[in-house]
Amino acid sequence: MARGRSAHYDDQRELILERAAHLFARQGYSGTSMNQVAEACGLSKPALYHYFRDKYALLVHIAEEHVSRLQELVEEVDTLQLAPEPRLRLLIERFVLEYARARDAHRVLTEDVRFLTEEDQARILGTERSVVGHFASAIGQQWPHIGTARLTKPTTMLLFGMINWMFTWLRPEGSLTHEDLAPMVADLFFGGVPAMRAPAHLQEPERQD
Known part of the structure; x- marks a missing residue:
């Protein structure tokens, strides 16, 4: 008879x-070892492997669950x-938060x-493209002339350029929080x-040939 999962399995998995x-965010994927992950979780290395077979599995799950x-x-x-x-404003604010x-x-x-394989990268980035498509649709509905000028996708990517890289400069101890900035990004x-x-x-x- 197979042994069932413990009541805290999912909680432990999320903690890992x-x-x-x-x-990974602080040291990079290639600069982090499974020993370091186990230590950070307060687990032995064999216990860590009970949840994830290797470091690559961790990377896939982190990226996939995020998208x-x-x-x-x-x-x-x-x-x-x-x-x-309001649809586009809410999308912007929800994503910043x-x-x-x-x-x-x-x-x-x-x-x-x-670092992902082509197959995993295609699947995960496919979900990411679907998300971008939702934003492009919202932008096109708000400003139809953007679509007429064939600028919906570039405008969408400019928006993501604003919010995707906030982690590089916004500090948790600073005077502005993500809650402060979310409506500011939408206003801008x-x-x-x-x-x-x-x-x-x-x-x-456009020419019609």
């Missing part, structure tokens, strides 16, 4: 992923069926995705996009 993400949570966020917002402006909660996992996804984006002008060659109608 959290501690591993913290080490899956982002996918859940956009789906939660979409179910609210908001008008274009999620990045604050999952700062280490986000940094791992941003910097260590290159909403104030700036209407002032954008498409390059001249994109203002011309």
